Amino acid sequence: MPAVKLSPRQSFIFSSLCCLVYFTSYMTRLNYGAAISEIADSLRVSNSLAGMALIGSFIAYGIGQPIFGLIGDRLPPRHMIASGLVATALLNLAVANTGNIYLITVIWCFNGLFQAMLWPPLVRIMTQTLSREAYNNASVGVVAAASAGTIGVYLLVPLCIVLSGWRMSFAIPAGLSLLVAGIWFAGARKFPSQSSGGAMNPVTEQASGKAVPLIFASGLLPIIAAIVLQGALRDGITTWMPTFIDDNFGLGNSFSILSTAVLPAFTIISVSAASFVQRILQNEVRTATLFWAAALVTAGLLIALYNANAIIGIALMACLTGCMHGINLMLISLLPVHFAKFGKVATISGILNAFTYLGSAGSIYGIAAMSGRFGWEITIVVWCAMALAGVILCAFCTKRWHRFIAKAGQEA
Structure with a gap:
């Protein structure tokens, strides 16, 4: 799979970076759903109106998957993932500083779209960098990281609401996402196989097709x-x-x-x-x-x-x-x-x-x-x-x- 075989230690470090990315994506994607009742009460809107942001985000995420999948086979995945993390951080910060439910709905739809920048290029860079066995193990780790992110959201949001209000449950994940974007961008560049681009082996150019x-x-x-x-x-x-x-x-x-x-x-x-x-x-x-x-x-x-x-x-x-x-x-x-x-x-x-x-x-x-x-x-x-x-x-x-x-x- 990869152009350069990594040592077990290198594979573990790279897999951990991928898990950290996906953990962060869940922290910045599920927090609205966890805080939706509090948001509705705070802004004095109905649950159904507050829920429109979730529906829009859900649709945008699904539409974005094939779009960023196509783009992800053409652009450097390291840059795409870092950009997605920065974008979702800024959008979470925007929600934390917005008091209009209609504007929040628009912002959260864009959050769903930019969240779709993460998974397709993540799969690509994992296939480029890890051996088949290491990839399989990393995939299990990524799913576990998503589960940990889910648990993290449902622990963080109630705590933020009690201590400071629902806005903090967007500000903290935003800060985490910016931090992880920097860690990812700096850390992933140390792994050489991604420099091979889309040509992971000599067959790729010959067998490439739609x-x-x-x-x-x-x-x-x-x-x-x-x-x-x-x-x-x-x-x-x-x-x-x-x-x-x-x-x-x-x-x-x-x-x-x-x-x-x-x-x-x-x-x-x-x-x-x-x-x-x-x-x-x-x-x-x-x-x-x-x-x-x-x-x-x-x-x-x-x-x-x-x-x-x-x-x-x-x-x-x-x-x-x-x-x-x-x-x-x-x-x-x-x-x-x-x-x-x-x-x-x-x-x-x-x-x-x-x-x-x-x-x-x-x-x-x-x-x-x-x-x-x-x-x-x-x-x-x-x-x-x-x-x-x-x-x-x-x-x-x-x-x-x-x-x-x-x-x-x-x-x-």
Whole structure:
């Protein structure tokens, strides 16, 4: 993969830099959602009006993924990532100093757009700099860093609100983002393989082509459908888990929101397990198929036990979202590596991640409407059907994907 092989110590340092970047991206992206109720109360606006910033940011982030994926295969990823961190820092500072909800909405939409500058070039520079094994380990670390960022946001925001007000929950992450931008820009330049640009090996120039033909040649279309389902289950369940708990067990909003803190722990366990299985199977789609099967079993248990006990319900939903994070690791983090030799790793990564957020956007509205009209039992049955569809889609693509990566490996 890389032009220059790094020592284990160098790989660890570089992987830590990547984890720090992604931790910071979560601290500067999730803080609005965590503080939204306080923002609405402080500015004396409705929750729905305050929520428009979240919706706009979500859409902008999804649109930005393929755009910056294309750009990320052409511009130096080190510079793109540093620019994205600086931009999101300035936008967080702008929110901290703004008292108009309409202006905040516009600012936060741009924040979502500039956040999309981070993931595609990060995948590209990781493939350029790390060996395949080190890349796989770093991908698990990046997911763990995202989980740590989620926990960090939900600890920082309440503390800031109590001590100083909601504006501090944007000022502190902004300062962190500026600091990390400097650390990243200075630290990443020490690793020489990125100087090779898009030509990671001699095959890249010969095999380079447009992304769409590669998508068809590799059989990615059914996998993209599975990615949409994965995004829908992952973010839909995470968003509405507190409502599920309150509706079924009447434990109140505070406990229900606090219960979501178990999700990052299950995420770390799941991605570690997925990475272990992948080292054995050496096929990302086959590994994803197994995790879809585990999700199907979990959803089936949830149908039977969802209202039996709060702890059981929380544990099963955490397992289900954990399976989705394992699938996300396979299909969003590891799968695009195979397109590095075509010079399209950032492009493919951005496209696939955009479809994740397409599923996420649909589920946030869909789960609310379905659970409100038909109840949670029918909603969970639909989750079970989605998991079954995921199994079928990935199982259907397993052999074709194996042939594609084998052929690509022979060409390299």
